[in-house]
Amino acid sequence: MRLVVEQLTAGYPGRPVVHGVDLTVPEGQVVAVVGPNGCGKSTLLRAIARLHQPESGTVRIGDADVWALTPRRAAHRIALLPQSPQAPEAVTVAGLVRYGRHPHQGLFRQWSREDEQAVESALRATGTAELAGRRLDQLSGGQRQRCWLAMVLAQETPIVLLDEPTSALDLGHAVDVLELVREVAAAGRTVVMVLHDLASAARYADTVVALRDGRIVAHGPSREVVDAALVRELYGIEADILSAPGDGSPVVVPAARATTPTAAPAPAA
Template identity: 40%
Template sequence: MLCTKQLSVAYGDNTIIRDLSLTIPEGKITALIGPNGCGKSTLLKTLARINKPVSGDVYFDNQPLHQYPDKQLAQRISLLPQMLVSPEGITVRKLVEYGRSPYVSHWGKLSYKDKDIVDQVMEETGVLAMADKQVESLSGGQRQRAWIAMVMAQDADIVMMDEPTTYLDLSHQVDLMHLMRRMNDKGKTVVVVLHDLNQACRYCDYLVVLNDGQLVVQGEPETVFTASLLKEVFSFDAHVVKDPVANSPMCIAL
């Protein structure tokens, strides 16, 4: 179980997250939503131990996150960040193989099991055919899928993704949402920052709504996603109706 207790995070003198306490549901897909600048990415990076809290703490299985050895934590939590910079000249296969780093010996040699996992996730994400291409030569969408394959190869218990649909066309966005669901079906807890509210409601089990660095509400989409919430948090006038296909709530702008 991953949770925060009275968590505050700042960049210099600018406090981004204020006194935030929440629990990420185990075995669910949780979307972090809220207006630009509300602290979604900051919270995600803090949950992955990229950011250091000013006060409060993050706990994983009732142990403070900062107490975990790096390699052990990398086997439990993986993160696909928003800004992705690949080493110059690296191939897609080599990038995905980096996801197995928490499991390899000091010699850094991949086992047959590691190589099988790499091939499997490259197949699932549609990048196997470009395995020998350099990452920098790919389109934005192809590059994003290669990074997602690397995160999947890490095979962590909790998978975190910060705006993973960036650079993806609509078809590949839907593919990613289905891929996220398949990861969840295999027992992974998924935490994702999304800007598309209807995607969040359709594909996620749980919503954490932030505004100005504080928790507004958390819960299942059917419970918390309302027209009044959209007005309060996003200053957005909308009807909330049922998605005719997924039966989940969806908003229609007025």
């Protein structure tokens, strides 16, 4: 399903954070939202996921307005993995992933073989099947992150939102997660993820959306958007943009923080 965000404005009492955002994501695409800390990335994802009431604007998935749906119906269409998810104490990996099936349960819809297959498929896709019987709190950070991703995949929503899915991961685990994101999109789901690494955004996303002060300042094909001017505008630093051997994706090499030239002193009278 296509995700459409129109003129979305959201924030907190006395402090607007996201201003008039327009965004359209076709089915099966990966969008990376980038920008400096505090620019509104997480608030945007929470407003799309029906967890943060916007002040104005609409969010549509297919032909449905997300905010007109019940929470359960919305959870059939959209899933969010936040930055710092919290799990019940001593939960096993299998138990965690089963939580992804909660929106599909009800008074007349109890656990079924379909649910079990969704859990098994999510565990296989994330390489966590061998961890199913282990407690989440006994795993490494990279293993836990893959387990949380499995829970989100088990929810089987057409829209998947990931808030910094590679944070605190080493390079190898980060690549594993981003490759998995591409596989999820190839299977027909739409993925919107917040990333801090511009090079990863350019390599793994179809589209980059750059936010600054809650507004979109750049939006387009990832390998066209990521350049030295964007780095300067977002982070206030100079950078060299190199082409990666093999696929030519942009590699960002920070040089120095951009400074405003000072005026030359006036000549002595």
